[in-house]
Amino acid sequence: MSEDKRLTTGRATRAQVLGEAHVARAEANTTEIDAAFQDFITAGAWGSVWSRPGLSQRDRSLITIALLAALGHDEEVAMHVRASANTGASAEEITEALLHVAVYAGVPAANRAFKIAKKTLGQMAKESGA
Incomplete structure (x- = not known):
């Protein structure tokens, strides 16, 4: 190409x-x-x-969130959690991906990413009126 x-x-x-x-x-x-x-x-x-x-955009989204969380790229984690609304990755699937982060990259990385995901998903719910 x-x-x-x-x-x-x-x-x-x-x-x-x-x-x-x-x-x-x-x-x-x-x-x-x-x-x-x-x-x-x-x-x-x-x-x-x-x-x-x-891979589907959903799958790439989950992989990206997990990798960014493992590497501690907080702003990018938030951006890709927000993008999950466009890729079809659910909050439950994000949770599962972050559990993998805890096992393979460490609890502190997952803990930080869970805080970011909760905040971002909460903001998204407010914005959508849910």
């Missing part, structure tokens, strides 16, 4: 997963300092990996 095609596909996939508003904000905030980085993650992460047919 050409770089242009990966960028186009990546942008579309990124918008499906994270939401058009998130992608529009990222694009609006891009400067010459991070333009190459934005292209790299759009083409690489979204156009080459997230767009592959081997």
Whole structure:
């Protein structure tokens, strides 16, 4: 796939997963300092990996949440928990993924991620009026 095609596909996939508003904000905030980085993650992460047919967006979402939690990337955990509304990953499935984090990456990492997930899911419920 050409770089242009990966960028186009990546942008579309990124918008499906994270939401058009998130992608529009990222694009609006891009400067010459991070333009190459934005292209790299759009083409690489979204156009080459997230767009592959081997796993559903739901499965990729759960894997991503678990990996980010294990690595302690709190803002990214929150962003991908929020994205679960678009990928079809349920709160129960997020719980199961974070239990795996506790076993394989440690209780402190899972504890922190559970706090983030609870807060984020609570905010999402308020926003939806649930």
